[in-house]
Amino acid sequence: xxxxxxxxxxxxxxxxxxxxxxxxxxxxxxxxxxxxxxxxxxxxxxxxxxxxxxxxxxxxxxxxxxxxxxxxxxxxxxxxxxxxxxxxxxxxxxxxxxxxxxxxxxxxxxxxx
Amino acid sequence: xxxxxxxxxxxxxxxxxxxxxxxxxxxxxxxxxxxxxxxxxxxxxxxxxxxxxxxxxxxxxxxxxxxxxxxxxxxxxxxxxxxxxxxxxxxxxxxxxxxxxxxxxxxxxxxxxxxxxxxxxxxxxxxxxxxxxxxxxxxxxxxxxxxxxxxxxxxxxxxxxxxxxxxxxxxxxxxxxxxxxxxxxxxxxxxxxxxxxxxxxxxxxxxxxxxxxxxxxxxxxxxxxxxxxxxxxxxxxxxxxxxxxxxxxxxxxxxxxxxxxxxxxxxxxxxxxxxxxxxxxxxxxxxxxxxxxxxxxxxxxxxxxxxxxxxxxxxxxxxxxxxxxxxxxxxxxxxxxxxxxxxxxxxxxxxxxxxxxxxxxxxxxxxxxxxxxxxxxxxxxxxxxxxxxxxxxxxxxxxxxxxxxxxxxxxxxxxxxxxxxxxxxxxxxxxxxxxxxxxxxxxxxxxxxxxxxxxxxxxxxxxxxxxxxxxxxxxxxxxxxxxxxxxxxxxxxxxxxxxxxxxxxxxxxxxxxxxxxxxxxxxxxxxxxxxxxxxxxxxxxxxxxxxxxxxxxxxxxxxxxxxxxxxxxxxxxxxxxxxxxxxxxxxxxxxxxxxxxxxxxxxxxxxxxxxxxxxxxxxxxxxxxxxxxxxxxxxxxxxxxxxxxxxxxxxxxxxxxxxxxxxxxxxxxxxxxxxxxxxxxxxxxxxxxxxxxxxxxxxxxxxxxxxxxxxxxxxxxxxxxxxxxxxxxxxxxxxxxxxxxxxxxxxxxxxxxxxxxxxxxxxxxxxxxxxxxxxxxxxxxxxxxxxxxxxxxxxxxxxxxxxxxxxxxxxxxxxxxxxxxxxxxxxxxxxxxxxxxxxxxxxxxxxxxxxxxxxxxxxxxxxxxxxxxxxxxxxxx
Numbered sequence: 001x002x003x004x005x006x007x008x009x010x011x012x013x014x015x016x017x018x019x020x021x022x023x024x025x026x027x028x029x030x031x032x033x034x035x036x037x038x039x040x041x042x043x044x045x046x047x048x049x050x051x052x053x054x055x056x057x058x059x060x061x062x063x064x065x066x067x068x069x070x071x072x073x074x075x076x077x078x079x080x081x082x083x084x085x086x087x088x089x090x091x092x093x094x095x096x097x098x099x100x101x102x103x104x105x106x107x108x109x110x111x112x113x
Numbered sequence: 114x115x116x117x118x119x120x121x122x123x124x125x126x127x128x129x130x131x132x133x134x135x136x137x138x139x140x141x142x143x144x145x146x147x148x149x150x151x152x153x154x155x156x157x158x159x160x161x162x163x164x165x166x167x168x169x170x171x172x173x174x175x176x177x178x179x180x181x182x183x184x185x186x187x188x189x190x191x192x193x194x195x196x197x198x199x200x201x202x203x204x205x206x207x208x209x210x211x212x213x214x215x216x217x218x219x220x221x222x223x224x225x226x227x228x229x230x231x232x233x234x235x236x237x238x239x240x241x242x243x244x245x246x247x248x249x250x251x252x253x254x255x256x257x258x259x260x261x262x263x264x265x266x267x268x269x270x271x272x273x274x275x276x277x278x279x280x281x282x283x284x285x286x287x288x289x290x291x292x293x294x295x296x297x298x299x300x301x302x303x304x305x306x307x308x309x310x311x312x313x314x315x316x317x318x319x320x321x322x323x324x325x326x327x328x329x330x331x332x333x334x335x336x337x338x339x340x341x342x343x344x345x346x347x348x349x350x351x352x353x354x355x356x357x358x359x360x361x362x363x364x365x366x367x368x369x370x371x372x373x374x375x376x377x378x379x380x381x382x383x384x385x386x387x388x389x390x391x392x393x394x395x396x397x398x399x400x401x402x403x404x405x406x407x408x409x410x411x412x413x414x415x416x417x418x419x420x421x422x423x424x425x426x427x428x429x430x431x432x433x434x435x436x437x438x439x440x441x442x443x444x445x446x447x448x449x450x451x452x453x454x455x456x457x458x459x460x461x462x463x464x465x466x467x468x469x470x471x472x473x474x475x476x477x478x479x480x481x482x483x484x485x486x487x488x489x490x491x492x493x494x495x496x497x498x499x500x501x502x503x504x505x506x507x508x509x510x511x512x513x514x515x516x517x518x519x520x521x522x523x524x525x526x527x528x529x530x531x532x533x534x535x536x537x538x539x540x541x542x543x544x545x546x547x548x549x550x551x552x553x554x555x556x557x558x559x560x561x562x563x564x565x566x567x568x569x570x571x572x573x574x575x576x577x578x579x580x581x582x583x584x585x586x587x588x589x590x591x592x593x594x595x596x597x598x599x600x601x602x603x604x605x606x607x608x609x610x611x612x613x614x615x616x617x618x619x620x621x622x623x624x625x626x627x628x629x630x631x632x633x634x635x636x637x638x639x640x641x642x643x644x645x646x647x648x649x650x651x652x653x654x655x656x657x658x659x660x661x662x663x664x665x666x667x668x669x670x671x672x673x674x675x676x677x678x679x680x681x682x683x684x685x686x687x688x689x690x691x692x693x694x695x696x697x698x699x700x701x702x703x704x705x706x707x708x709x710x711x712x713x714x715x716x717x718x719x720x721x722x723x724x725x726x727x728x729x730x731x732x733x734x735x736x737x738x739x740x741x742x743x744x745x746x747x748x749x750x751x752x753x754x755x756x757x758x759x760x761x762x763x764x765x766x767x768x769x770x771x772x773x774x775x776x777x778x779x780x781x782x783x784x785x786x787x788x789x790x791x792x793x794x795x796x797x798x799x800x801x802x803x804x805x806x807x808x809x810x811x812x813x814x815x816x817x818x819x820x821x822x823x824x825x826x827x828x829x830x831x832x833x834x835x836x837x838x839x840x841x842x843x844x845x846x847x848x849x850x851x852x853x854x855x856x857x858x859x860x861x862x863x864x865x866x867x868x869x870x871x872x873x874x875x876x877x878x879x880x881x882x883x884x885x886x887x888x889x890x891x892x893x894x895x896x897x898x899x900x901x902x903x904x905x906x907x908x909x910x911x912x913x914x915x916x917x918x919x920x921x922x923x924x925x926x927x928x929x930x931x932x933x934x935x936x937x938x939x940x941x942x943x944x945x946x947x948x949x950x951x952x953x954x955x956x957x958x959x960x961x962x963x964x965x966x967x968x969x970x971x972x973x974x975x976x977x978x979x980x981x982x983x984x985x986x987x988x989x990x
Contacts, residue, residue: 026144027151043144044171051137051176063140069150071120073143 006058006087012037013049014058014088017078025064025075026050050078058084121149122162125169133177141172157238157319163566170565189518190525197526200502201533207498208530210885211491214878215534215578218487220541221874223571224549225480227557228867230570232468235378235453239319244281244414245449248273249459250406253441258715263462265444267400267408272434277426279418284317286310286381286409286463289396292659293385294361294843297347301844303659304343307385308409309396314386317413320379324354325370331388335363338370343384361842363387377556380452381463403434409463411449420446461695471940472864479871482623484574486875487534488582489616490882491527495586496609497889499593506590507598519591527583535575542567552866554859585612614922617886620879621926621963622933627872629934629959630941633951634865637942640949641858647790648690648729653850654819655689656832660840667814670839671724677831679823684725687718687812690792691854697812698774701803705768707761713773714759717792717800720814721751722807728820736766736785739806746806750781754789756801772803777810794857795947818850861944880970883919887971891915891978899983908979915975916968923967927960934959 006014016032017024030046033039053059060081063074080088125145130138145168152161201208236242248269250262270283286308294303312331315322322330323341330338337358344351353368360366366387375382389396399405414420424446431439447455454468509519543564550556589609658664667685675683688696702713723739723746725731734754739746750770757765768783781803789799807814821828829847836845855862891898898911934956942948 026140027147042171043141043148043168044174044177047137047141047144047172048174048176066143067147069147070143071146073139073146075143076140 006091009045010049010053011088011091012039013046014053014080014084017050017059018080018088021079022077024078027075029078053084054078057081058087121146121165125165129169129172132173132179134179137177145169157240159566163569166569167565170568193522193525194529196505196522197529200526201530204498206888207494207885210881211494211530212534212537214487214490214881215531215582216537216541217874217878218483219531219534219538219571219575219578220545221871222480222484222574223538223542223567224545225476225871226570226574227567228553228555229473229477229480231378231555231557232454232473235468236380236449238376238378239317239449241317241319241413242449244416245317246412246414246420246446247449247452248410248412248444249447251443251445253443255715261445261459263409263456263459264407265410266403266406266435266442267410268403268434269444270408270410270412272430273412276430277423279415279423281413281415282313282317283413284311284314284411285400286314286411287396287399287407289399290362292843292846293363293387296359296361301842302347303843303846304384306383307387308383309387309389311389317411318381320375321373323371323373324352325368327370330370331390333367333369334388334390335366336369336388336390337366338372338386339368340372340384341374344371378453380449380467412446420448469860472860475864476867476871479868479875482627483871483875483878484578484581486620486623486878486882488578489620490878490885491530491582492585493613493616493882494885494889495523495527495582496589496613497886499586499590499609500893502590503593503598506593507595510593510595511599516591520587523587523590524580524583527586528579531575531579531582535571538575539568539571542571552870553863613886614918617883617919618922618926618929620882621923621967622930624876624879624966625926625930625959625963626934626937627875628962629930629951629956630938631869631872632955632959633938633942633949634861634868636949636951636955637945638858638861638865641795641861641945641947642855644791644795644947646691647788648731650691650851650854652821652825653728654821654825654828654832655692655848655850655853656817656819656836657846658815658817659843659846662841663836663839664814666839667817670835671722671817673835674817674819674832675724677819677828677835679821679825679828680832681820681822682724682727683820684728684818685722685807685814685816686725686818687720687807687815689816689818689850690719690729690790691794691850691857692792696792699778699803699811700773701756701760701770701801702773703760703762703768703770705762705764705770707763714756714801716756716759716803718772718803718805718809718811719792720805720807720809720812722814725818728818731790732788734786734788736783738785738787747808747810748779748781749784749806750809751785751787751804752783753787753799753802753804755799756803757786759801770803772805772809772811774811776812779810781805781809791947794854796857796945798946876966880966883967883970884974887915887919888974890918891974895978895981895986898978898981899986902983903987911979912972912975915978916971919967919971920964923960923964927963930960931956 012033013029016029016036020028020032026043026046029050030041030043033041033046050059050061054061058081059078061076061078064077066072066074126142129141129145133141145165148168149161149165152164155161156164236245239245247263248265250265252260252262267285267287270285273280274283287310288308292303292305293307294301296302310331315327315330325338330336339347339353341351344353348356351371353371356368357365358368369388389400400408414423431443435442447459452462454470454473456462456467457469506519509522514522546557658667663670671683671685674680688694696717696719699716699718700713701716702708702711704710706712708714721739723741726738736751738751739749750772752760752762752765752770760770762768762783765783765786770781770783772779772781787804791799792802793800805811819828819832832847833845894915898915901911901914938951942951
């Protein structure tokens with residue numbers, strides 16, 4: 001395991017889960033991924049990502065009611081845990097801090113092409 | 114959408130239930146079901162299935178792998194895989210032969226599968242395709258020449274809807290003129306693929322809108338829909354909704370929709386559709402008139418009715434509207450899915466590109482043959498190799514392997530080898546598809562998601578081939594007695610040697626048939642391209658007459674065209690020989706004829722002016738051609754030899770012949786007989802032809818033909834400048850006659866290319882197999898060779914010894930292949946009225962080529978064996 005590091009895709013997944021609460025489950029997350037992040041990923045990738053995050057303790061899940069179009073199967077709803085929230089915040093803070101310390105000159109001297 | 118379609122394929126569920134850990138499976142399958150449900154609402158079923166497959170496969174990763182209890186089976190299986198891998202490593206040459214052969218076989222047959230299934234899928238993408246029918250006209254006016262047309266009398270459609278409740282609706286497509294002309298930023302354009310139609314068009318046919326909306330596209334007057342491709346071509350961008358097109362005939366028309374590119378497998382091809390909402394008066398007249406003709410009409414049948422019931426009810430339909438005319442003109446229905454493949458007899462259809470069912474058979478068999486050849490390679494090499502695996506089999510058996518387990522082991526091996534071939538095949542497919550598209554004039558997508566769709570047939574083919582080639586060797590190898598193999602007695606394999614010979618003969622039969630077909634196809638296509646047609650077809654520039662103004666002043670325009678530097682001659686005519694449009698048909702009869710009185714003969718008619726002779730360089734058989742005094746010529750006619758013969762004229766010059774039908778019947782006087790020339794494609798026999806003067810009463814002039822003898826581009830520019838002064842509305846439309854002629858044989862050219870590719874690949878794969886087999890037999894015979902050499906046999910003798918058995922096999926194969934090849938090529942050639950006759954030489958040649966290929970293939974190994982030092986093969990005992 002990579003310890004507490006979040007991959008870019010994992011972070012995206014967690015933010016999706018946070019946004020979709022309380023209806024964050026596989027299909028909804030993938031659709032949101034496609035619409036908002038314009039990323040078309042396979043269902044398998046979404047599920048594996050979610051399960052890994054659950055194993056790391058950043059997400060928790062429970063089974064919800066079944067619906068007709070799911071062939072009478074229940075869906076698994078994900079939500080963020082406290083440590084999940086913490087790691088997201090850490091990530092954000094780190095980024096904010098790095099952004100704030102970038103010298104002005106960096107942006108002025110960007111070479112195009 | 115019916116309930117059935119929403120249930121995803123069962124195999125996905127089963128696969129994942131087997132594969133994934135129990136505690137995950139429920140939510141996974143639930144999500145997949147939900148997705149499938151979403152997709153079926155947005156896409157046709159096959160696409161939904163493709164996406165579903167893609168998602169199912171995305172779950173097959175180790176992370177989801179179920180922990181299994183029974184680990185012994187698994188470790189045994191791992192051992193099989195290991196052994197399979199080792200045997201590949203140990204004999205890389207054999208493995209390469211098998212893997213390459215299988216890869217080529219799988220890739221090519223998948224290509225054929227994609228091609229054939231596309232050909233068979235025409236028009237099935239419309240969700241209502243099982244209820245859509247096209248109406249065709251059956252014309253029985255000439256009893257022994259019943260003809261069918263793809264167009265009908267326009268009011269038939271609405272009358273059917275009115276009279277029969279099972280006909281839910283009808284769609285008419287029609288073209289009042291051949292082309293629509295329009296103006297974009299001051300530049301003139303014209304489009305020939307256009308129709309006027311009704312709003313229901315988009316309800317019945319599922320063409321996708323890129324911009325605009327199917328419901329409302331044609332609800333307001335003066336609206337039109339354009340395809341993505343045409344939008345790009347004329348406007349340079351696609352989002353055209355709301356823009357106005359300035360048309361020549363119909364004034365400003367608003368674009369209300371842009372269609373996604375029409376699916377490849379649609380028989381309907383068009384660039385622009387105009388709404389009939391504003392009911393232009395002349396259109397309304399045309400549509401309601403039972404005397405007019407020419408609308409393409411489709412009907413939609415009610416869900417609970419079938420077409421034969423409708424037919425049974427319709428006995429009095431024709432009588433009711435057409436009166437006695439109904440005796441000779443009737444209508445029939447053709448299911449929309451049949452149109453593409455079953456319209457050969459139907460004239461004036463909407464579909465210029467039709468498929469041919471026999472090519473589907475040919476390509477289907479080609480795909481199967483190449484798979485068979487690759488499988489045979491595997492079987493032959495695997496059974497031949499048995500000798501070297503005998504000890505392994507013995508040991509396994511004596512420590513308790515059951516026959517079934519051994520069989521599974523060998524099948525596993527074939528799956529491993531095929532699996533490697535399959536991986537390579539996937540790569541080949543991706544690499545080759547764009548070239549194949551160019552060659553076969555198809556547009557199979559090469560992006561990731563479409564590949565997922567091809568993956569299913571690809572996998573199915575690979576599994577079939579693995580089973581096909583693995584089963585026999587597995588049964589054969591596992592049959593060996595443990596004691597014998599351990600004692601060191603080599604598995605003799607008499608029966609397997611016989612089988613190998615049989616299979617090699619079979620491979621050669623296929624090879625020879627393919628070589629023969631390739632030779633015949635090339636020679637025929639060559640013949641078609643080079644046959645003397647009876648006129649000089651080179652450097653002829655044909656310009657369409659698209660305006661009344663040009664027709665009225667054609668003489669002046671012709672004179673101006675003739676003065677362009679580089680133009681040798683100019684002819685004016687109603688039709689051009691070897692041209693691609695319908696030629697006017699008339700009947701002729703004559704009192705001078707030896708036929709029974711009043712007996713009439715069907716003939717084609719074209720109107721030529723005096724310049725045509727110099728332009729085309731026809732040959733006269735007797736009499737004279739038209740002179741320059743056209744007033745006298747209008748009722749003079751020239752017959753071709755076929756017409757003279759059909760009319761039984763003993764002394765044609767001066768005979769009077771009545772020309773019946775056409776725009777106006779007239780009495781003509783024969784002034785000359787022209788030598789027969791091919792005025793239609795070589796699929797057709799030279800029929801009787803009347804050549805009337807340009808101003809004859811039965812036809813109308815439609816073309817200028819220029820004999821060009823200089824810089825063609827400059828001549829075209831100059832001609833266009835002349836044209837634009839006479840025709841103010843449309844841009845000059847021109848073709849080169851030789852290019853148009855090539856179009857007659859496009860289907861054959863394309864099929865020929867695909868066939869050659871298939872033949873070359875099959876031969877390659879067969880050679881690989883033969884090479885492997887030869888290396889193996891020679892290896893087994895190395896001791897024998899050593900002994901013989903020691904006893905004084907010469908190199909030549911040994912070489913003959915080694916190659917004679919293969920030579921015999923080629924001989925037998927040749928005998929079997931000849932009648933098959935004769936039948937196959939004869940069938941293909943019979944589509945051409947004018948064709949080559951492959952003589953004995955061709956057959957012998959293909960046999961010799963096969964023998965030569967076989968000899969070259971084995972000679973490398975044989976040469977090495979013959980020249981090896983006998984000590985090397987004899988010193989080990």
